[in-house]
Amino acid sequence: MTKLNELTIAAARDMLRKGEVTSAELTEACLSAIDGAGALNAFVHKTPEIARDRAAAADQRIKAGEAPAMCGIPVGIKDLFCTRGVPSQAASNILKGFKPEYESTVSQQLVDAGAVMLGKLNMDEFAMGSSNETSCYGNAVNPWRRGNDDAALTPGGSSGGSASAVAADLCLGATGTDTGGSIRQPAAFTGITGIKPTYGRCSRWGIVAFASSLDQAGPMTKDVRDAAIMLGAMCGHDPKDSTSADLPVPDFEAALTGDIRGKKIGIPREYRMDGMPDEIEKLWADGTAMLKDAGAEIVDISLPHTKYALPAYYVVAPAEASSNLARYDGVRYGHRAKLGQGDGITEMYEKTRAEGFGHEVQRRVMIGTYVLSAGFYDAYYNRARKVRALIKRDFETVFADGIDAILTPATPSAAFGLGEMAEADPIAMYLNDVFTVTVNLAGLPGVAVPTGLDRQGLPLGLQLIGRPWEEGALLNHAYVLERAAGFVARPAKWW
């Protein structure tokens, strides 16, 4: 029999409604799994008391027959989300000890739906990274290993803690955020499902900002149905976020019909990168065949500005980050450096930020400051904005031509070893985002679904990109892929 913490959200929901299990039992199972998974370093702040209180409340609601889909479901929350009274540090030393007096809209909506917060999840500092190694808490670890090799692997980033926790059954689902691939890449690295919805679908209010025009929250779950259920609870219009879309939230789960006959799937030729590993090529071809078998029409498409996406992203995102992170100055909250004799405000800023920010964050703040500087603005930031508009137009063109979804690899490789990239050029790490950043630049929904294993037994994922505001249809394509792939592999428990 499946252990309670191994249940999907959908299964747990059905059992809760039938009275076969209580939220308290689910919660205890997860809390005990978390306690036994210290080696994964996925949870950086555990909140068992809050979890037990909310589980008890959820059980009351379920008993009263008033139970939304997420009611009683134990989840983890990425440390980027501000949670009232609970440390919310974006995995940064500069926010050491910061406990907000407010709750992010997304996590509040989960609370309102009856979800049970188990604690805060590890991540790259300020969501800047693709391996979880920039976290001030040390990296989270991927529950998957290569064959019999004991080498610790990255769960990906920045939502690495969320991915590790879901893949290792420490929780039934987790929140993630995705600025350039931070939900989809870790999902692919850990064999789970992760969707970044259309920009504006989820409120950004209360989520520590990295790059405001790109950041979106989304669920990371064990399968596509769970993603549909959890996304429904997380999204919706929020007047507190001016970029949040005032659109109704459809029933995403109801969209999972498994029928994609006659749909057109675009295969973008520009995503066939030089030196792409055979395994990724094959995964992509297999996925294409699965969709074709399901009755979809496969269309070769062109997204001509793809090659400019990564450079444009690494101008726009750091530019916004350099401004967004200016508030971490030691004046009002978080870390403040000890000052020496004669130190003034400039020294306070310099020392505080030098001590509080890790190297990757510092690098991006400097890049962002540089590209916005007088004399460089047009060459970098403005050009990147133009490229961004062209990338968006590429997608608009293919969608206008009748394409329903676009299939690409999610990552250029399987999970790599922790520390393997330590000596590499930072650009090598940035290449992890090569298939995912276009989606953020264009504001589109994108989902990563596990569809296979590499020859070392590590999960690999494919990405589907959908039309704006059509997450339901997108998830339905992912659902077809998931069923066809029949991905059932689980990491062997070693922790």
Added chain:
Amino acid sequence: MLDLTYEAPKPKVISGAKEDWELVIGLEVHAQVASNAKLFSGASTTFGAEPNSNVAFVDAAMPGMLPVINEYCVAQAVKTGLGLKAGINLRSAFDRKNYFYPDLPQGYQISQLYHPIVGEGEVIVDMGPGIARRVRIERIHIEQDAGKSIHDLDPTMSFVDLNRTGVALMEIVSRPDIRGPEEAAAYVGKLRQIMRYLGTCDGNMQNGNLRADVNVSICRPGDYEKYQATGDFGHLGTRCEIKNMNSMRFIQQAIEYEARRQIAIVEDGGKVVQETRLYDPDKGETRSMRSKEEAHDYRYFPCPDLLPLEIEQAWVDDIAASMPELPDAKKARFVGDYGMTEYDANVLTAEVENAAFFEEVAKGRDGKQAANWVINELFGRLNKEGLTVETTPVSAAQLGGMLDLIAKGDISGKMAKDLFELLWTTEKGGDPAEVAAKHGMKQVTDTGAIEAAVDEVIAANPAQVEKAKANPKLAGWFVGQVLKATGGKANPAAVNELVAKKLGL
């Protein structure tokens, strides 16, 4: 609306040691939007609150907090733009101006660099009857104010008050059309007057709700006209910007000092360096704050937390339809309708409340006379006692009632002054007619009675009669005697007439 026509004033000329110089001045006026809530948060804007009590999470730049535009502040900016006859941009956008300072919690000010909400407009700056400077407005944008750093409470620590942080400001940018210190002050005064009419800024300079950055340069006579003809700034001198002045007097002093400083440099063969300067009112001089090289690189870029601000023409039209009559129109109407001088019209329209008071007094009465009474008697007295039309002891209705008594000939002008005094002091709130009656103020208009008095005076002074016949100017003596004999109650006009008739003049 009746337009008054003006002549442009002569530019101020300052004589240096060697030659004459003219001034070229442009202003950036920061006006706090009259609004109960801040530009991007619901926090209160009340002045003088306990430090850090009017601070929302977003004002303190707490992690993850987001700005949401306050529609009322946008409406106020649009109203101000319409009041300055400016174009309204239906699509504008917000940018971030990045710099570090403890009273700027976000590390950036949200402003509008690239796409301001208000475009080009103009202001007529009155410099005396028939003389006015037409100052072109380049733009108005809305932005957040910063908080307040306090450095004098502790020897080693600085304190920060975020109450003002995020309060909405309008930055009103003029073209370099101002040609002297007095014009600059008058320009700020005119903006203040218009915004007070509109209710978009209270204009309180003492509280910092209206501040100005002044750009000053000098040029040789004739060069400004070349600039005007070509638009080429090369004809003008290098400018210096004097920051953040909140008094009309300081603005004038600072410009005067700065112009003389620049003249001295240029006449000495030196070059004016473009820089930002501060005016020190204690020393009466400007000093360098930062040079062009030290100028901040603000790294402006579009604020990704806010969508472009789109407003509809119909909404602008509604605001336009709700606009009150503005000072220029009111002044022209006063001159036209009441036949008063432009000078009097200026005085009466300076504050919208004064104009309203006057109109209540003047309604259905002789406007010129009403203007005289309001300006000379009422305003004179209010000024002397530090009162305003809101706190005046004599109401518009009372003053009007008094003017009615004069018009009917019931009381003389002299009596009216006494009556005014009574209403101001011991008979507060009294009905003018009743108070006049109570104090026996009744002018004699019965010609029979006056005639008898005239006859009596003429009969008693035959020598004077002879003299007056030779020199008619002496008739005034008889009038005085008659008035004296009637205890000041005889209608002077009637006495004049009768004296002239009886003396055969």
